[in-house]
Amino acid sequence: MRAMATWKQSWRVGAAQQGIRLDHFLAEALPKALERDVSRAQVRRLILSGLVSRNGRRETLASYELREGARIEVFLDPAKFDTGGATGMRQAILRDFTWTPERILFEDKWLVIVDKPPGLPTQPTLDANRASVFGTLKAFLSARAGGEAYLGLHHRLDRDTTGVLLFTKDQNVNAGVTALFAEREARKTYVALAVAGGACPEAWATENNLGVVGRVGKASKFGAVRSGGDPATTSFRVRERLDGALLVEAQPHTGRTHQIRVHLAEGGHPIFGDGLYGGPMQLKAAGGVFVPVPRVLLHAARLRFPHPATGQTIEVQSPVPADFMACVTAVRGAQR
Numbered sequence: 493m494r495a496m497a498t499w500k501q502s503w504r505v506g507a508a509q510q511g512i513r514l515d516h517f518l519a520e521a522l523p524k525a526l527e528r529d530v531s532r533a534q535v536r537r538l539i540l541s542g543l544v545s546r547n548g549r550r551e552t553l554a555s556y557e558l559r560e561g562a563r564i565e566v567f568l569d570p571a572k573f574d575t576g577g578a579t580g581m582r583q584a585i586l587r588d589f590t591w592t593p594e595r596i597l598f599e600d601k602w603l604v605i606v607d608k609p610p611g612l613p614t615q616p617t618l619d620a621n622r623a624s625v626f627g628t629l630k631a632f633l634s635a636r637a638g639g640e641a642y643l644g645l646h647h648r649l650d651r652d653t654t655g656v657l658l659f660t661k662d663q664n665v666n667a668g669v670t671a672l673f674a675e676r677e678a679r680k681t682y683v684a685l686a687v688a689g690g691a692c693p694e695a696w697a698t699e700n701n702l703g704v705v706g707r708v709g710k711a712s713k714f715g716a717v718r719s720g721g722d723p724a725t726t727s728f729r730v731r732e733r734l735d736g737a738l739l740v741e742a743q744p745h746t747g748r749t750h751q752i753r754v755h756l757a758e759g760g761h762p763i764f765g766d767g768l769y770g771g772p773m774q775l776k777a778a779g780g781v782f783v784p785v786p787r788v789l790l791h792a793a794r795l796r797f798p799h800p801a802t803g804q805t806i807e808v809q810s811p812v813p814a815d816f817m818a819c820v821t822a823v824r825g826a827q828r
Contacts, residue, residue, distance in 0.1 A: 500784060501525045505562040514546070515539060515554040517564065525566075543567050548774055548782075550767020552709050565773075567784045591632040597656060597808045602665045602801045604633070604643075607810045608657045610787050614648040625657060633661070646670060647678075650750070652765070655682075655792030655810040668800025673747060681794040682742040682752055683731070683812060685819055687772065689760035692730070692738070698755040699725040702748045708768055714750045716758055724748040726755045734823045736776060737764070741793075752790060764789045764819065778825035786815045 503521055505512075515535050522530045538544060539554045545565045546556070558564070591606070598605040606629060608614070613624045626645055633641035644660035646669045658678075660669055672678040703721030706713045725745040732739040738761060742752045750769070756762060757769035764771050765785035774782045796807040812820075 500565060500567050502563060502565040505558045505560055505564065507560050509558060510560045511557050513554065514544070514551060514556045514558060514564070517558055518544070518566070521564075522566070538566065538568065545767070545773040548772050549770065550765075550773045552711070552767065554709075565784075567773075591629060597810060598806065599661075602660065602662045603658065603669075603799075603806075604629070604661050605656060605658045605795065605808050608649055608654055608792070610652050610654050610813070610815065613651045614657065615645055626659075629659065644669070646673065649792055650753075650788065650790070652787040653682075653790045653792060654813050654816070656680075656795040656808050657792070658795060665800045672797050672800060676745060678795060678797040680744055680792065681796075682744070683791045683793045683816075684740045684742060684752065684756060684763045685789040685816065685823075686738045686740050686756050686761040686763050688733070688736050688738050692759070692761065695727070695729045696759075697725065697727045698759060699723075702751060702754060711768060712749075713768060714748070714754050716754070722746070722748050724751050724755070726752055728756075734820075737823050739820060753788070766790075775819060775823055777822035783819075783822055785819060789816050789819060791816055 501522075503517075505517070509517060515532065518535045518538070519530065519532050522535065536554050539552055543566060544551055545567075546558075547563050548565075595607045595609075596604065597607050606625070608625055612628075613622065615626045616622075616624045626643065630641060630643040633643060642661060642663060644663065644666050646660060646666070647658045649655065649657055658669070660666055700716045700723075701718075701721035702714050702724045703717040704712045705715035705717065723746060727743045727745065729741045730738055731741050740756065740761070742756070744751050753763055753766055753769050757766070757771070762769050762771035764775055765773060766788045767773060771788070772785065774784050777783050791812050792810065793812065794807065794809045796805065798804070799806050
């Protein structure tokens with residue numbers, strides 16, 4: 493659980509602080525707690541990185557005006573905070589990441605399928621210094637081959653989502669792989685730890701149109717729309733019912749941005765760690781203790797498709813990672 497914060501501090505907003513901005517509140521509170529200077533820029537990076545929660549839910553709006561009695565919590569590694577705040581902490585974790593053979597789930601001369609770690613964007617971002625799956629994997633394959641390797645990007649996962657991710661190694665199969673996803677021949681299965689919410693059946697499906705409904709900082713927020721948007725369909729099945737949580741299997745039949753996250757949240761079952769869609773940032777463990785959730789608990793567990801070059805059925809699976817399983821175990825322990 494290397495990506496999980498190692499330090500937690502919480503405060504209650506007093507009557508005299510009613511209406512104060514979140515970043516101003518933390519700019520005053522954090523230096524006392526850490527016993528060191530903290531800049532406003534560090535505070536804002538901390539908030540935008542999703543390491544601040546308000547009343548148990550992630551809050552990424554630095555200008556949010558606080559109300560009396562609100563509980564504010566911060567999760568971070570103080571040893572890395574001085575080198576760039578929360579963003580620096582995330583980057584320190586990502587710079588430590590290197591591809592290893594066991595993370596290659598399938599490979600032949602046409603395709604390579606990897607087990608994506610948490611916190612690593614699929615593709616390069618505007619920040620040239622930020623690592624990505626595409627960049628680090630291409631460098632790994634090139635170093636192994638002794639020359640520049642080709643890598644084609646056809647399939648994406650959100651930064652915090654882990655699991656099965658497919659790339660092409662040969663341009664001749666690009667069209668075939670694009671068709672797999674466009675024609676829904678690639679069958680994807682995800683696992684999520686979601687809030688139990690109200691009663692729900694063992695299996696159900698959600699079908700609607702999704703579009704952008706707002707923004708939180710730089711992030712677009714998606715939701716069901718009555719006009720416009722793109723058709724989105726997801727099938728769900730409950731794997732396990734826990735105390736206040738559901739271990740859910742999801743099969744998206746379309747590939748819309750944040751589709752599983754939105755469909756679960758709007759159905760009353762937001763994913764733990766998904767502050768953008770109302771997911772709690774902590775969960776109840778044994779003894780009634782609340783522990784922080786390290787990230788959005790969504791995992792791409794399986795991908796099944798006909799090989800674009802050979803026609804052979806390929807099925808690749810990724811085990812649920814340790815940080816996700818630690819949260820499941822903690823919830824199970826709360827039931828005993």
